[in-house]
Amino acid sequence: MTRAHFLRLFALAVVLGVFDCKKKSMELVPTRRDAPIEPPHRPIAEALLKGGNMDVYLDPRLEGAKVPPQFRKNTRLILKVGYKMPVPIPDLKVTDTGISGTLSFNREPFFCDVPWSTVFALVGDDGRGMVWHELTPLELRDAAAKRLAEEKKD
Numbered sequence: 001m002t003r004a005h006f007l008r009l010f011a012l013a014v015v016l017g018v019f020d021c022k023k024k025s026m027e028l029v030p031t032r033r034d035a036p037i038e039p040p041h042r043p044i045a046e047a048l049l050k051g052g053n054m055d056v057y058l059d060p061r062l063e064g065a066k067v068p069p070q071f072r073k074n075t076r077l078i079l080k081v082g083y084k085m086p087v088p089i090p091d092l093k094v095t096d097t098g099i100s101g102t103l104s105f106n107r108e109p110f111f112c113d114v115p116w117s118t119v120f121a122l123v124g125d126d127g128r129g130m131v132w133h134e135l136t137p138l139e140l141r142d143a144a145a146k147r148l149a150e151e152k153k154d
Contacts, residue, residue, distance in 0.1 A: 041116040045094050048124035053082030056099060057121035058114055059137045066113040068105050075139050079103060
């Protein structure tokens with residue numbers, strides 16, 4: 001994840017109330033992944049795709065995420081999807097349960113099937129998006145909390 005992506009996601013997290021900038025310490029607790037997630041991913045994904053392409057931030061280690069094997073042990077994976085990509089994704093589907101389509105990895109096609117339960121953020125090309133705190137990997141939440149604490153010291 002580039003610094004710009006991190007800052008964009010972090011800003012979304014602050015705006016959405018995921019992180020309280022006034023606190024000196026944060027308690028980040030894991031939540032159940034089988035609980036209903038609000039707001040649902042699908043309408044947000046559809047709205048972002050109307051405006052162009054979208055970055056899908058997911059935890060590829062979780063059950064159900066069908067991604068290339070070389071990425072399955074990563075803490076996060078960012079997939080770029082859209083209806084007007086330079087390499088078209090003609091089978092791109094957004095459903096109530098997830099997003100799927102044949103993506104290109106080093107010019108090699110791979111059918112990805114990503115359940116919403118593995119997706120912790122969606123960000124459009126224009127910077128708009130959504131972060132689901134309860135789905136964000138603990139490692140990333142801890143890193144963001146540490147970075148925030150360091151920035152508050154300055």
